[in-house]
Structures are given as structure tokens and as C-alpha cells.
Amino acid sequence: MGISVKNISKSYDKVMALKDISFEVKPGELFGLIGPDGAGKTTLFRILTTLLIADKGEATVAGYNVIKEYKSIRNHVGYMPGRFSLYQDLTVEENLNFFATIFGTTIQENYDLIKEIYVQIEPFKDRRAGKLSGGMKQKLALSCALIHKPKVLFLDEPTTGVDPVSRKEFWEMLKRLQKKGITILVSTPYMDEAALCDRIALIQNGNILEIDTPEVIKNSFPKTLFKVKAAETFKLIQDLGSYELTHSAYPFGEYIHFTSNNVDFNAKDLVQYLESNGHTDIEVNETAPTIEDTFMELSK
Numbered sequence: 001m002g003i004s005v006k007n008i009s010k011s012y013d014k015v016m017a018l019k020d021i022s023f024e025v026k027p028g029e030l031f032g033l034i035g036p037d038g039a040g041k042t043t044l045f046r047i048l049t050t051l052l053i054a055d056k057g058e059a060t061v062a063g064y065n066v067i068k069e070y071k072s073i074r075n076h077v078g079y080m081p082g083r084f085s086l087y088q089d090l091t092v093e094e095n096l097n098f099f100a101t102i103f104g105t106t107i108q109e110n111y112d113l114i115k116e117i118y119v120q121i122e123p124f125k126d127r128r129a130g131k132l133s134g135g136m137k138q139k140l141a142l143s144c145a146l147i148h149k150p151k152v153l154f155l156d157e158p159t160t161g162v163d164p165v166s167r168k169e170f171w172e173m174l175k176r177l178q179k180k181g182i183t184i185l186v187s188t189p190y191m192d193e194a195a196l197c198d199r200i201a202l203i204q205n206g207n208i209l210e211i212d213t214p215e216v217i218k219n220s221f222p223k224t225l226f227k228v229k230a231a232e233t234f235k236l237i238q239d240l241g242s243y244e245l246t247h248s249a250y251p252f253g254e255y256i257h258f259t260s261n262n263v264d265f266n267a268k269d270l271v272q273y274l275e276s277n278g279h280t281d282i283e284v285n286e287t288a289p290t291i292e293d294t295f296m297e298l299s300k
Ligand SMILES: Nc1ncnc2c1ncn2[C@@H]1O[C@H](COP(=O)(O)OP(=O)(O)OP(=O)(O)O)[C@@H](O)[C@H]1O
Pocket: 012, 013, 015, 016, 017, 035, 036, 037, 038, 039, 040, 041, 042, 043, 044, 157
């Protein structure tokens, strides 16, 4: 009852959006597709929700084949696309009623499933969707995707453009939906959200770079990682870029994350190099890799 993707490829003219992608999502799993804009996430969602046909490969959702049994899939999945999922000129209640009617159900019939989310926007039920805040739009879109009690839920970048508090609440909500037995495939460009999934696939340029639990992916980082800071950040990036012992150097918050191509490298070597290049207020410390670091390493 999960999702199975086997050797799926899809091109748009010259752009190969998905290149021979394969993975499985187990029933009841919260699975994340993590990757930057243009990685191919939306294309994959559209194939799995039967809105687009792949050039090659096979996929099933909740046990149904995306081509032969597309009607069953449409009845059993909920899809919250990244954009344009709500009717801006309809009110909150009208949007929800509309989606319920399409699926031959009513708000009352499945109210239990959406109650927790919907009570937060119910005070605004007569407001047009176009006039809601980002966080409220997101809650309405999720309610609409859930109103027919789907077995599998597809959420394409549900937290993009949403404030940090609403993002946190949203993920807590996903965890509760998962406990009700719903399989969830969610995409996000935010690496911190990746840590909240059971398993993740890192995706870039239509390729899957890695699939595993967030913990294993973090721990698979192959090098000693240093966080580096100095008074002049721009010069620091340039000097690290041209250092012969640099394997990688990229901005990470207020620091530069650095790895060396020399296995015996230590922090003192780097401090010495930076001092000899006129840097001041130098900080070099070993740091634990994050999922983003693994992603950067794999996509090199
Ligand atoms: N209809 C289309 N025609 C031509 N190229 C397209 C079309 N849709 C997507 N692409 C291209 O396919 C690639 C994958 O796009 P896709 O939208 O699937 O990525 P994404 O990871 O969802 O990113 P985003 O968050 O920007 O939507 C990109 O290079 C994109 O420009």
C-alpha cells in the first residue's frame, strides 16, 4: 500500500527531468524527497498522481498502477501541489466543500481526519482563499487534500513561503496523520525538515544521489568537517577556494564549511594558511556534518 517507482525517466524536449529513478516507500512511512529547485520533484509527483505520463519505467501507488489503474489512484490519494491548489475566489468553506463534492463525500463525513487542522482556519471560513496568509492557505490546502480520507498523501513543497512557527506545526501535523496509517511522500528544499522524515531520497538534476534514514545519511559524510570564520568573509571564501589542500568550501550560515583533500589535515594547518594570507579573527573548529553537508558532498 506504499509507493513503488521502478526505472522512471521523463524528458521535456531537451531537459531530462528524471533519469531512471527507482525507490520504494513503505506503507505508513513518512518519506521525504529532498532537493533544490529544478531537481525533478514536481515531475515525479505529477507522474505518481497520474497527471503526467513517464517516458519509461513503472510505478504503483497504494498497489495501483499509475497508467492502468489511474482512476483508482485518483480516488485514493491526496495531492497538495506546490502552487495553484486552491480556488482563490472561493471562501475557505466553499473550497473544502468543492473538494469534498468532487470525491462524493461531505465535510461532515470525514471531519475527524481534518478537524485538528480545520479548527484553526474555521474562524475564517467565510474569507476568500486568496485573502489568507501563507500558513492558513497551507492548512486549507492540506484539509482539501485530506477530505476524502486518502491512503497516500503527496505534498509538494508544502512549507515553502510559510513562517517558521507554522512550518513546525505543519510537521507535527504530518506526524499525527502518519499515525493514522496514511503513507506520506513530501518534498522540501529545506534540509532541516529532512531530519523529520523516516527516510529520505536526496535528488538532484533528475538523479537520486542517496536513499536512507536522515541519521545514516548524515553519518555517511566521508571527511572531517571544519567550520571556519574570519573577519573578511568574502576574502575567506576566495582564499579557501584557491588553497591547494581544499577539497570543498561553501558558505553555511555565518561560517564556511571546509574539508581538505589531505587525510592528515588539522585545524592548525588552516589557521597558519589563513594568517599568512592576512586574515584576522580566525576561528577553525571541527563540526558535525548535517544532511546539507552530505548533499553538497554527493552533488560535487
Ligand atoms: N513543462 C515543462 N517544460 C519544459 N521543461 C520543464 C517543464 N516542467 C519542468 N521542466 C524542467 O524539468 C526539470 C525538473 O523540473 P521540476 O519542476 O520537476 O523540478 P522541481 O524539483 O519540482 O523544482 P521546482 O521546485 O522548481 O518545481 C527542470 O529543469 C525544469 O526546468
